[in-house]
Amino acid sequence: MDTLTAHDEGLADAGISLAAEAALRAIPPAWPLASSVAVNPFLGQAGESLAQTAARLGRVAGIAVTMPRAWYLERIESRAIALKDLEQALAAAPSAVRPANVAALLEAARQPVERTKALATVADLAAEVSGIDWPAVVAERLGAWASGYFDMGQAIWAAPRGRSTYSAWRSEATHDLTPEIIGLAGFALHVARAPRLATGAVSRAVSTLSLHPAALPTYFHRLLMTLGGWAHYARYQLWQAELAGQTDATLADLLAIRLVWEEALYERYAEKISRRWSEVCATYAAPLEATPDQVIDVILQEATELAAQRGLAKVLNAPTATVRSDRPALQAVFCIDVRSEVLRRALEKISPDIQTLGFAGFFGLAAVHRRFASDVTELRLPVLLKPGIQSVAGGPNEADADQSLRFKARAKRAWGRFKLAAVSSFAFVEATGPLYVGKLLRDALALDHPPSATDEPAPHLDPPLDLGSRVEMAQAVLRAMSLTQNFARLVILAGHGATVVNNPHASALHCGACGGYPGEVNARLLAALLNDKAVRGELAGRSIVIPADTLFVAALHDTTTD
DSSP, rough: HHHHHHHHHHHHHHHHHHHHHHHHSSSOOOOOOGGOOOOOGGGTTTTSSSHHHHHHHHHHOOOOOOOOHHHHHHHTTTSOOOHHHHHHHHHHSSSTTTHHHHHHHHHHTTSSOOOOOOOOOOHHHHHHHSSSSSSHHHHHHHHHHHHTOOOSSSHHHHSOOOSSSSHHHHHHHTOOOHHHTTTTTTHHHHHSSSSHHHHHHHHHHHHHOOOOGGGHHHHHHHHTTSTTHHHHHHHHHHHHHHHTTTOOOOOHHHHHHHHHHHHHHHHHHHHHHHHHHHHHHHHSOOOOOOOOOHHHHHHHHHHHHHHHHHHHHHHHOOOOOOOOOOOOOEEEEESSSSHHHHHHHHHHHOOOOOOOEEEEETTOOOOOEEEEOOOOOOEESSSSSOOOOEEEEEGGGGGGHHHHHHHHHHHHHHHHHHHSSSHHHHHHHHHHGGGGGGHHHHHTTOSSSSOGGSOOOOOSSOOOOOOOHHHHHHHHHHHHHHHHHSSSSSEEEEEOOOSSSOOOTHHHHHHHTSSBBSSHHHHHHHHHHTTTHHHHHHHHTOOOOOOOTTTEEEEETTTTTT
C-alpha cells in the first residue's frame, strides 16, 4: 500500500510539474528598460490558433486578442475588406461553429458583445465575501518585495540575493505584518510553516485547494497573469538562461509564492467560498473552446489579414526599377528603422547616383562591447541572438588614461552614493543644494551637451580573430545586405542612436537591433573589417571584389538632434 501511495504521489507531482511548465511557457518575456525590446504578447501561444489563443487569454486575463467590432465594420463599409476576403475567412473557420454565410456573419458582428471576464482566483472570491480587495493586496505586497529583490543597482537598500526566489520571499514574508493588519490573521505563521522548497509548496497548495489535474495549466497561468508584470520579467530571466544553455527557477518560484497566498486565503475564507470555488475549479478543468463571439471576431480578423495580404501582393508584383549598371557615386547603408527612412529618402532625392540600402542596425556583428575605462559589458546585438565576438574601445596606448578614468568613475559613484544615502541625503540637500542652481539652469537650457558615444576611441576586437574568421564574417555580412558588386567609392555604414539625459526609456530611443544601445560600435567595427586589405584580398577569391579606391566609413544618425 505504501509503495502504491508513493507511486501515485510521484505521478501527481509529475503532472503538477508538467502543468507548471506549460503555464511558465505561456508567459511572454519582458525585457528591462536597459534594453527595451518589443515582444509579441502572444509569444507563449505561438503553437495555437487565434481562436484557441482568444479562449485561453479570455480565461486567464479577461482580454480580447482582436480589435473592437466597430473597427472591422468600418473597414468593411469602406471596402478595405472585400467580400471575397470575408468569404475566404468564413470558409477557413471550423464548420461546426461558423455562421452559415457572409450575411449571417455580418449580422452577428453587429450584435453587442459581452465583455470577457477572467476566471476567478481564490483571492477574487475572498474579496467578494470579505469586502477587502485581496487581489490588490497580493499584487501590492508581492510588488513591494519584488521591486527590491529584482533591483539591478538602483535601490539604496536592495533585498539580499544569493538564495532562491522562493526562499528570499519566505524570509521577508514571515516578518511582514501588513496582510495580518488588513485581515489575513496568521499569514506570517502560515508562510513560516510552508514547505521549504517551492515544489513542495506547489504540491501542498494543489492538495489544499482540491484542484483537478486538468485545471492546473490554466489555473497556474491565471495566477501568473496576476503578478503585475513580474512574471514577464522572470520569464525574461528564464529566456536569457536558456539562451546560454542553462535554466532559471525564478518564474516557477513566483508561481509557488502566489499559490501560498491562495492557500492562506482559502483557509481563512473556506466556509464562505468553498462551494463557489468548486464551481470555478470545474470551469478551469473544462476543455478550452472559443465562444461564439470569439469565433466571429477571429473570422473578421482573418478577413482583415487577407485584405492586407492582397495589398502587399499588389505592391510586390508591381514593376521594379532596373538595376543600375554604372557605379554609384555614393552608397549608404542604414538601419531598417523608421527614423532612418527620412535620411534615406532625402539622400535618394538629392541625386539618382546615390544608392541607399537597409540592413539590421547591428550590421551582422553580434558583439559584446566594453566601453573605454569600463568593466561593464554591453550586448550590442539583437536580444534573441547569442554573442559571437567581443570588442573594447581603446587599446594598449590608452592604458594610463584608462586607469585615470576608472579612478574618476569610482569617485563619482562614491559621491553619488553619499548624496543618496538614507542618513546623509537630507543633510546634503540642506548644505549644498543652492550650489546646484547653476547646473540645473544649464541642464534646463541644454547649455551642456553630454559627451557623445562617438568621442570614445575606436573599438577593436578583443581577442582578435584570425584572418579566416574575419573573411567569413565579412562575406556573410556583405551577402546578407546584398552588397557584393558595383561598390561605390564611398560606402557609409550609418547606425543610429539618440542624445538623451536622465531618461529611463533611453534604450527605446537607441537601436533595437543593437540591444538598446547606439549603433556606432557595430558600424565602426564593420568599417574597419571591410577596409582591411587582407580581408579584401581573400574576398576577391570568393567573387566579392571590392575596388581598391572604395572606402567604408562609419556614421551615426542621432535621431534626437539630427
